[in-house]
Amino acid sequence: MTAPTTAPEPRLTSLSHGGGCGCKIAPGVLSGILRGTPSLPIPKDLLVGIETSDDAAVYRLNDHQALVATTDFFMPIVDDPDHFGRIAATNAISDVYAMGGTPIMALALVGMPINVLSVETIGKILSGGAAACAAAGIPVAGGHTIDSVEPIYGLVALGLVDPAHLKRNADARPGDVLILGKPLGVGIQSAALKKGALDAAGYARMIATTTRLNTPGPDLARLSGVHAMTDVTGFGLAGHALEMVRGAGADLWLDWSAVPVLPGVLDLARAGNVTGASGRNWASYGTEVVLPGDFPAESRALLSDPQTSGGLLIACAPDTADEALAIFHRHGFDEAAVIGQVADPSDAPRLRLR
Structure with a gap:
C-alpha cells in the first residue's frame, strides 16, 4: 500500500499580494483616508501623535521618561520563514530607535x-x-x-525615551546636513527575488541589511546637534525625506551620487525588477520632487523604492556630522553617509536632486 503524498508548502511570497513595507497604503491614498477621521482632544502629555506622520506615538510619563509606542506588520518579503520573522520584527523595533528610544518589550501580531x-x-x-x-x-x-488568507507578522514595539532626547521627524533646520544610515535597494531586491532574478550574494546582502537593528538611534538622539530623525521604510527615501521637509517648512537638496546603494540594485531595476509600491509612491508625491533633466528611470524607481527595515535618516548641524557618523560606524553602519542639506524654502517645501 502506497503512503499518501503530502503536497509541498507554497512559497511564502506567493501567498502575499505585496511584501514587506511595499504593502503600505500609498501616501496619497492614506492622507485621503485620514483626512476624513474626526480630530480628538490631544492630552498635554502626548508629545508625538499623528500630526507629522512620525514613526511612533510618544506619551510623557514623568519629567525624565516617556513611553514610545508603535506597531508594524506586513506580508512576506522572503520565502524563508525565519528570515521573514526576523525582518518583520527588526522593522517594527526600528520605529522605537527612530524616536531616540530604547526598546523595552514587544507584542506579536500574527495572522x-x-x-x-x-x-x-x-x-x-x-x-x-x-x-x-x-x-x-x-x-x-x-x-x-x-487565521487569515495571507501570512501577516509584526510587532507592537514599546520603548522609553527621555523627553529631553526625543527626536521627531519634523524638526530639521535650514543648514542641517542629512545622513542616511543604510544603503537603498531592498524593494528592488525583493521584486527580483519574486521573479527568481536575485542571486545568492544579493540575497545575503538583503538579509544582512533588513535584519540589522538601528541601534545607533539612542546615541544619536543624545547629540544636541541632531535635530530630526526618522527611518526610511515603505514610502522610500523621497517620501520620508519629504516628511522632514514638510515639517521643517524647508527645501532639501539631495546629492544623489552620495546616496549609498546596495551592489547590483540599479542593474536589477534596469532589468524591470521594480515594485508596484514604488510607482504608487511616486504618484503620491512626485510633484514635490524636482529632478535633473537627465535623471535615469532606474534611479527614480530607487528614489521611491519601499525600504523594509531601512536605515535611520537624520538631520543635524554640520559641526555634528562627524560625531554622528562616528556613532553610526561604532554600531557597524559603515556605509552611513552625508547625502544632502536642508535649505530655506523657495515657494513650497520641495525635495531637489543634484
Whole structure:
C-alpha cells in the first residue's frame, strides 16, 4: 500500500499580494483616508501623535521618561520563514530607535493561513521574530493571532525615551546636513527575488541589511546637534525625506551620487525588477520632487523604492556630522553617509536632486 503524498508548502511570497513595507497604503491614498477621521482632544502629555506622520506615538510619563509606542506588520518579503520573522520584527523595533528610544518589550501580531502553512513554518516565523527581539534585548511579552488568507507578522514595539532626547521627524533646520544610515535597494531586491532574478550574494546582502537593528538611534538622539530623525521604510527615501521637509517648512537638496546603494540594485531595476509600491509612491508625491533633466528611470524607481527595515535618516548641524557618523560606524553602519542639506524654502517645501 502506497503512503499518501503530502503536497509541498507554497512559497511564502506567493501567498502575499505585496511584501514587506511595499504593502503600505500609498501616501496619497492614506492622507485621503485620514483626512476624513474626526480630530480628538490631544492630552498635554502626548508629545508625538499623528500630526507629522512620525514613526511612533510618544506619551510623557514623568519629567525624565516617556513611553514610545508603535506597531508594524506586513506580508512576506522572503520565502524563508525565519528570515521573514526576523525582518518583520527588526522593522517594527526600528520605529522605537527612530524616536531616540530604547526598546523595552514587544507584542506579536500574527495572522496566518493555518490550512495552507504548517505549524512548523509558522513556528519558524515566530521564532525568527523572537530572535530579533532577543538581539534588541527585549522579550515578546504577548500578542494576538488570527487565521487569515495571507501570512501577516509584526510587532507592537514599546520603548522609553527621555523627553529631553526625543527626536521627531519634523524638526530639521535650514543648514542641517542629512545622513542616511543604510544603503537603498531592498524593494528592488525583493521584486527580483519574486521573479527568481536575485542571486545568492544579493540575497545575503538583503538579509544582512533588513535584519540589522538601528541601534545607533539612542546615541544619536543624545547629540544636541541632531535635530530630526526618522527611518526610511515603505514610502522610500523621497517620501520620508519629504516628511522632514514638510515639517521643517524647508527645501532639501539631495546629492544623489552620495546616496549609498546596495551592489547590483540599479542593474536589477534596469532589468524591470521594480515594485508596484514604488510607482504608487511616486504618484503620491512626485510633484514635490524636482529632478535633473537627465535623471535615469532606474534611479527614480530607487528614489521611491519601499525600504523594509531601512536605515535611520537624520538631520543635524554640520559641526555634528562627524560625531554622528562616528556613532553610526561604532554600531557597524559603515556605509552611513552625508547625502544632502536642508535649505530655506523657495515657494513650497520641495525635495531637489543634484
